[in-house]
Amino acid sequence: MAEPNNNNVLLSPVDESNNNNVLPPPVKKTKGRRRVEIKKVEAASNRHVTFSKRKKGLFNKAAELSLLTGAETAAIVVSGNGRMFGFGSSSCDAVIHRYLAESNPQAAREPDRRNKNDAVNSANLAKLRQQLLEARRQLEEEKKLAVMIQQRKQVAAVAGPAELWWEEEMIDQNPKELESYSEALHRLKSDVERRAQQKIMNLPCRYTSLMDGRVVMGENFMNNNNTNMNNM
Template identity: 35%
Template sequence: MVILRKLPKRTQGRKRIEIKKLENLNNKQVTFSKRRSGIFKKAAELSVLCGAEVGVIVFSTAGKVFCYGHPNVETVLECYRSGVAPSAVSDDTAGDQNPNRVPMAVFNKEYMEAIKELEEQKRRVVEVKEAVRMKKMVMGVVGGCGERFWWEDESVDLDVLDVQEVEHYLMSLEDVRKKVAARLHEVRILNGTLAPGALPPVPAVHRLCHMPMMTNGFGAQGGQFGGGYHGFGV
């Protein structure tokens, strides 16, 4: 007779987060990137589903500006400043009168491509998390270098890392691999299994350490539509 036992939960699951100012710099950067993308996504859905003209401008604590707008940020700001509501004409007519206006069909296509790219990013993040797990296993076998990195903090969610943070992680991971190889070389010399004059082994370069940046997406930085970095390759 087979008795099935219910396995305990490995995670705490989803829980309500208290809304208060974050003091930890790493947590603040991760949260800003995640919430900014969420705001832009909701604005895009509002413009696609309801045909609304939307403009969103976000300033980071470092002074960088991130913009999203439909048909574009400048048009929405001009309507707000002048107090003149956008003309209630069809998309085709409006496109003939305003050459800067993005046709709704084109916008919908770009939006769906951005959604597909987001799903691809999630799949790649899983591979990055697996690389983190393997790195921790290697460090545990060798004995470690006594260092702790920011991505090892349990409060940091790897699912919301942006391109710059992932690139920084990959460079740090390669540095760790070199330290592990050097440590193995020292241990072999101390154990007498390797000649003192032998050269240390050259660590193999992981395939994740050379990732081309992708610039496709519907976010914008500095007021340019479609100019934000929203992807990374493996």
């Protein structure tokens, strides 16, 4: 068997100069973790973003502390616009109330007193609301009655002399109109008695008072009347 002739194999020379020209990729240089200067953020938009992020981080830390250690935590934050945000485990009110109870027992009783006052105020408010509704209902009835009386006056003016509205028959009226009519008569009676009383107060002393729609004579008038009867 013939052996291969190694003398005919040509080996390409290694270009060592090219290997020397291959450089490693540049390493990106960073400034590393920089410490942010703690000062107020001047731009309003940036300040709002910073507040949202830091608030979320604060609440997360409070939640983690409660979860890891079983502690009751509360965090309250008031924004620059006056909005209040809070986180509590189990709740902000429970944690704050417990803190006040241990640090200031008098202040801890304040919420109970405020709750009682709130209950009283709510009851008074409900009562006032009911009175307002009743006053509005009465006002509506008054308006309807005034319209009815005005209509009757207009009809009477067109038809000529007729009986007064309180002398008319109320056969065709419904119960609600009859109730309004009765209330109007009571008010009319009260107004007449009041005006008669005012007139009597301006009369001489022998007219003293008005009782049951009758004028009661005074003592001087009765004495003078008896004297005149004796002289006859």
